[in-house]
Amino acid sequence: MATEESSLPTEASSTASVIDQILDVTARTAPDIRQGLPTRRKYVEGENPSGERPMEADVFADDLLLERIGDIAGVGEYASEEREDVIGVGAGLSVCVDPLDGSSNLKPNNTMGTIVSVYDAPLPATGDDIVAAAYVLYGATTTMITARDGTVTEYVVHPDGSYDAVREDLTLPEDPTVYGFGGRVPDWVDEFEAYVREIESDDSMKLRYGGSMIGDVNQVLTYGGVFGYPTLKDTPEGKLRVQFEGYPVGHIVETAGGYSSDGRKSLMDVEKDELHARTPVYVGNESLVEPIEAHLADR
Numbered sequence: 001m002a003t004e005e006s007s008l009p010t011e012a013s014s015t016a017s018v019i020d021q022i023l024d025v026t027a028r029t030a031p032d033i034r035q036g037l038p039t040r041r042k043y044v045e046g047e048n049p050s051g052e053r054p055m056e057a058d059v060f061a062d063d064l065l066l067e068r069i070g071d072i073a074g075v076g077e078y079a080s081e082e083r084e085d086v087i088g089v090g091a092g093l094s095v096c097v098d099p100l101d102g103s104s105n106l107k108p109n110n111t112m113g114t115i116v117s118v119y120d121a122p123l124p125a126t127g128d129d130i131v132a133a134a135y136v137l138y139g140a141t142t143t144m145i146t147a148r149d150g151t152v153t154e155y156v157v158h159p160d161g162s163y164d165a166v167r168e169d170l171t172l173p174e175d176p177t178v179y180g181f182g183g184r185v186p187d188w189v190d191e192f193e194a195y196v197r198e199i200e201s202d203d204s205m206k207l208r209y210g211g212s213m214i215g216d217v218n219q220v221l222t223y224g225g226v227f228g229y230p231t232l233k234d235t236p237e238g239k240l241r242v243q244f245e246g247y248p249v250g251h252i253v254e255t256a257g258g259y260s261s262d263g264r265k266s267l268m269d270v271e272k273d274e275l276h277a278r279t280p281v282y283v284g285n286e287s288l289v290e291p292i293e294a295h296l297a298d299r
Helices: 011-036 056-070 190-200 213-223 242-255 286-296
Strands: 075-080 093-101 112-119 130-138 142-148 151-157 163-167 178-181 225-229 259-261 281-284
Touching: 011 056, 011 093, 011 112, 011 130, 011 142, 011 151, 056 075, 056 093, 056 112, 075 242, 093 242, 112 213, 112 242, 130 213, 130 242, 142 213, 142 242, 151 242, 178 213, 190 286, 213 225, 213 242, 213 281, 225 286, 242 259, 242 281, 259 286, 281 286
Parallel strands: 075 093, 178 225
Antiparallel strands: 093 112, 112 130, 130 142, 142 151, 151 163, 225 281, 259 281
């Protein structure tokens, strides 16, 4: 029989329970986000904090996730790419959301996703503070990839919001075959362009770039390879946001046995003071990401 003291939840078990709920709500909200996409393909007025004009679908997904994640006891802060400031919703863990990654793909009906990262610290947090990360992919099927407790798992999310694990202890394949890089080629710095030309000369590597980071990262997790949104001539920090994209994607890929970098160090070691700060992102097999650092070492 458990004593009164042993029956009390520990801080660690309480945190684990909140993470469970966040990931559960993310999966169960995915079908509602997906169902709402067809009628929300227009742009709204104004710009988000990143200077981009959001679509109605971005706002819809953000509002839905704020409502549902914000209702979880044990979540203290909610932040979104679509909102300027952090929103206090209680006490506990902090959650960052990219409600609809790749929403520009909505009109041509290409891949999109939702990214969620959980931090055990006030926002803006650091890579050391991340305790879980996940992304939902709205592809031919809806899937969710999670990274927590040192393990990456892939789930299929069904239309009723239920979900089943289809791949556990997921790791990057040892023989990589795909690559994809963002940004306009004329805007790439010379050192990065030289690296890409080396990748292109390898007949075993195939170009896979769809304009949604999560879709491209998922290709890397499935087949092995490298994805990058690089430093650019006029935009040294690239396009992707540290809190919303850099940390969660870096955490997922590294947990799956891969490598992440901002061009000099692991994405998990990047430190920024602003909620919407940007960083170059390179993730994939170590054998493909480390050479990027070598090419950019003298910049």
